[in-house]
Amino acid sequence: MKIELLCTGDEILSGKTVNTNYSYLARKLQDHGFNATWGTTVGDDREDLLDAFQRAGSRADAVIVNGGLGPTVDDLSQEVAAQAAGVELELHRGWYGRIEAWYQSRGRKMPENNTKQAMLPQGAEFIDNPIGTACGFAMDIGGARFFFTPGVPRELFRMMEEQLIPRLQEIRGTDQVTLVKRFHTFGIGESRADRMLDGVEDIDVGRPVKLGFQSHFPQLETKLTVHGRSGDDLAGIIAPVEQEVRKRLGNFILSEDDESLEDVVISSLVDNHLTLVVGEMHTSGAISARLSGSQGYQGAFVKSVVAPSVAGLSSLGPDVEFSEESALGVAQNLCDEHGANTALVVLSALQDRTDETEPYADLVIAVQSPARSEVRVSRLPGSENWTRSGAAELGLDCLRRLLTGLPVAEKIDFEQH
């Protein structure tokens, strides 16, 4: 099944807005066993839109058009769609009433030009948008079914998930459903993960399970995708493969599905009645900022101290050096001073920038809980910004490993050995 994505609007064409709607749509298609086969970007230009609609209509089975449904004169999707199909526009009374009511409920009068958003090509199938004033619609142009969607990301996401995916599945002709199981790891690159999971796709569970990767530095996401018919117990079917992936990626798995590394750290603290203090050098506050988004942060997080020198992190005096002993000393000192029982300390020594060689950051990370304390030494190659995110990730991962009883000093792919 050939599915094209057609993104419209001067903001996208001119590069003013990065086209994240495109990558969302393409990935979401893939999660449901579809593939985007062609992508087109055109501006708010009548002639180009018509040309793009006709070309896509001649090539594809389905086309998702994004944008151009707004109330202003440069929003042309309905008008050009009608022209391409050789029909007129007509008022969709139901949607008109909904927009009017939406304004009334906010004590405002509906502006005249919003009427435009309720004008749909004759015969078009209405597609609801429960959270905006631009409804979607579907119609045939050439040999393809066209789906028109709003440019506002949260409106698009909801319409895609709730309305377009089921319609595309209907065109495909089966009641196919899809399960995507996700694992988040840190420390292994895509090619190594691929080798570690060699043969996992061949485990016989009676149907194909697809393995895929997506890297979001410094993390890697590993996905298992399985398709079935509604009513199938896909979670049960995929379980043996899931267990094998869990076994092979082992300690490198930070979290699964929607959970984040920060969530795991904070909930481990909360579950064990621990309170955390953090000392950050090179990461400069990035670790603390990441933790603050997780449920339970307020109770588990006592304090973070950020300073550009080892001595600045604690009250141990000016002679503290960059060493494993110092890191442990700073951890203990921060616990004592701020009344916490768990600590994460990241010390760093940046390589001299004037040097000709490739830049890197040397790190000494100490993690301490009432049960145990550990030190992790690492050299991360890369620019200052790059090693800063790497150091934040490594620090949080050391803490996760300490709290969940795993070895803290396990080598990772991204450090110099």
Place this chain on the structure above:
Amino acid sequence: MKIELLCTGDEILSGKTVNTNYSYLARKLQDHGFNATWGTTVGDDREDLLDAFQRAGSRADAVIVNGGLGPTVDDLSQEVAAQAAGVELELHRGWYGRIEAWYQSRGRKMPENNTKQAMLPQGAEFIDNPIGTACGFAMDIGGARFFFTPGVPRELFRMMEEQLIPRLQEIRGTDQVTLVKRFHTFGIGESRADRMLDGVEDIDVGRPVKLGFQSHFPQLETKLTVHGRSGDDLAGIIAPVEQEVRKRLGNFILSEDDESLEDVVISSLVDNHLTLVVGEMHTSGAISARLSGSQGYQGAFVKSVVAPSVAGLSSLGPDVEFSEESALGVAQNLCDEHGANTALVVLSALQDRTDETEPYADLVIAVQSPARSEVRVSRLPGSENWTRSGAAELGLDCLRRLLTGLPVAEKIDFEQH
């Protein structure tokens, strides 16, 4: 002049990689007075690539193709380009030697499949890539001049800037040059900035000056673009317009061109021999993390304390409340305790999430230097993540205003009044 952008590769087509190369290319074109008129994305598929090359060749004057120049079998750009133009591939000995030398200098043998990267369509114009193994090239297909570029962003950026822009200018037939002057502001939305700068484009400097905006929440970028011929004193020509923009946007201007807000803050501290301590609640380390990238940070930044409660920020005891007096008290206490003479303190009270109303964050920000101290009270509407970046920006802006002698408590568009 019609310029199309043609992005290739399964990673881009499938949405696995967000297509930031597209937006870079389109924006860079605009900075030099060109416009992207059509965008196409296709995968690593021979038939689709050929189709896309032919269509673009029939529509455009120039086409920039991105990606597909790598050493592996799925990199097809040279091969399909040759097919589209009806010529053969031939070895570019100069580039072959360069790749070989590149490997030798790293003590490695050049892998056999890198030879592919030196195979160019007959008659193609070689385009240098001083920082990678994929050279660019240019050739005619249909009625358009095609430019083939590598997918690695830093290689693309350099090739675009140094090699493609001059060639496109040559096609345009004049030695046109462009100057883009940029202002970064915080506190005014795009529509208000547009009103504040009403008529600025009409100031007569003997040639058109184009005004444009790009918003990167929470900042807004205002651009002035002027074109001329090489040798023109564009900086001198645009100066009266530039001064008018500076006058009208006034205190809201954080920085200009490549300078950042953080750079301005750190260099003000350094110039005035000041040392900074920061106390962060809601921003949770984000302010400290931002400052750490600026030149002079190591000397000017003493310490940051991050805590989820007002009491946790200082040694003032457990009874410190969320108030203007407390913020000033914490600022003074942090200075005394950590031996700094300048302080930025951001206190926050988040609205109860269980409430039905729209979420917001209440902020009290104190800034203090040896010369003066000020308090800024604000309510920022929005989600927790949204108000976190807003609060970090507002905090840094208050400090900038204090250090540069501007009023600290100037209302901004993004707060509730």
